[in-house]
Amino acid sequence: MTFMLTCPICGRRELHEFLCGGQERGPRPPQEGLSAEAHFRYAQFRSIPPAPQPEWWYHGQGCGVWFKATRNPATNREERPGG
Amino acid sequence: MTATATARIRRSPVRFDATALERTSRDGWDIVRRYSDEGGGPWLVDLSHRCRWDLQHPDVGNQRPFGVPVPSKPGEVAISDGFAVNRMNRTQASLWHLGGNDRPATPSGVGFTETTDGHCMLAFLGPETASVFEHLSDLDVFDPERGLPRLVQGPVLHVPCQVVALGSNAVILTLSRGYGRTFAEAALQFARPCGLRPAGEARFDEWFVRWASTRSSDPSLPSR
Numbered sequence: 365m366t367f368m369l370t371c372p373i374c375g376r377r378e379l380h381e382f383l384c385g386g387q388e389r390g391p392r393p394p395q396e397g398l399s400a401e402a403h404f405r406y407a408q409f410r411s412i413p414p415a416p417q418p419e420w421w422y423h424g425q426g427c428g429v430w431f432k433a434t435r436n437p438a439t440n441r442e443e444r445p446g447g
Numbered sequence: 448m449t450a451t452a453t454a455r456i457r458r459s460p461v462r463f464d465a466t467a468l469e470r471t472s473r474d475g476w477d478i479v480r481r482y483s484d485e486g487g488g489p490w491l492v493d494l495s496h497r498c499r500w501d502l503q504h505p506d507v508g509n510q511r512p513f514g515v516p517v518p519s520k521p522g523e524v525a526i527s528d529g530f531a532v533n534r535m536n537r538t539q540a541s542l543w544h545l546g547g548n549d550r551p552a553t554p555s556g557v558g559f560t561e562t563t564d565g566h567c568m569l570a571f572l573g574p575e576t577a578s579v580f581e582h583l584s585d586l587d588v589f590d591p592e593r594g595l596p597r598l599v600q601g602p603v604l605h606v607p608c609q610v611v612a613l614g615s616n617a618v619i620l621t622l623s624r625g626y627g628r629t630f631a632e633a634a635l636q637f638a639r640p641c642g643l644r645p646a647g648e649a650r651f652d653e654w655f656v657r658w659a660s661t662r663s664s665d666p667s668l669p670s671r
Binding site for chain 1: 521522535536537585599600601602607
């Protein structure tokens with residue numbers, strides 16, 4: 365199912381112009397003292413809560429910029445501040 | 448090595464299925480100035496031989512390539528002395544040499560990359576240009592709220608393009624060279640109901656001189 369995403373440079377465009385870079389997971393945990401299990405969890409585990417989540421997107425067919433957008437997996441729609 | 452072997456031969460990726468009436472050779476390019484039976488427009492003009500550069504700089508908004516200030520916001524276009532400077536994003540601008548047949552030297556500085564040979568450049572000109580473009584893309588390049596000229600980056604015929612609408616009767620776009628030939632063929636076929644036909648470089652030159660003189664005499668337009 366398609367939807368519209370808002371590129372910070374080009375404005376609202378159709379989904380097919382973008383590539384999803386996955387969830388925004390925050391900074392990588394410090395390497396010092398990083399256990400194999402903690403590293404595995406950071407690298408491999410994802411949670412997909414049915415609530416808005418920040419994601420990375422790449423406007424490959426447009427301006428070529430990486431940006432963060434908020435998408436709700438429950439509705440598969442972008443959610444923007446103020447609607 | 449002979450002189451023939453060292454001479455530069457540069458070929459546009461675009462071939463029109465039309466008879467050339469007037470040709471010229473410039474800087475290694477074989478350029479068609481006029482085709483037979485160009486009709487009354489709209490026209491598709493191959494400008495792949497026109498010089499182009501990318502400028503990348505952390506403070507790109509304060510640069511003045513070829514004496515033209517880079518616009519402050521992405522999407523804005525500055526045109527002066529035959530150069531179009533298109534602000535792409537936070538750090539990049541594309542530079543197109545639209546006016547004149549000379550070959551400007553690449554500006555000194557580490558941020559400039561000449562892209563002439565890597566891209567294809569096409570111009571859609573004349574009446575019904577807006578209708579032609581609607582056959583090719585969902586992009587709203589004539590959005591009145593954004594004003595013209597304006598840079599829009601997005602897919603045309605599913606090919607990522609930089610599109611600059613200069614006016615309601617002129618759109619110029621660049622795309623990766625490898626798409627050039629099939630892109631031009633598809634554009635001519637898709638826009639056949641609008642009467643789109645190939646035209647030579649002279650058609651663009653005449654239009655650009657007229658457009659630039661109109662712009663410079665309009666006090667409501669920004670001086671740059």
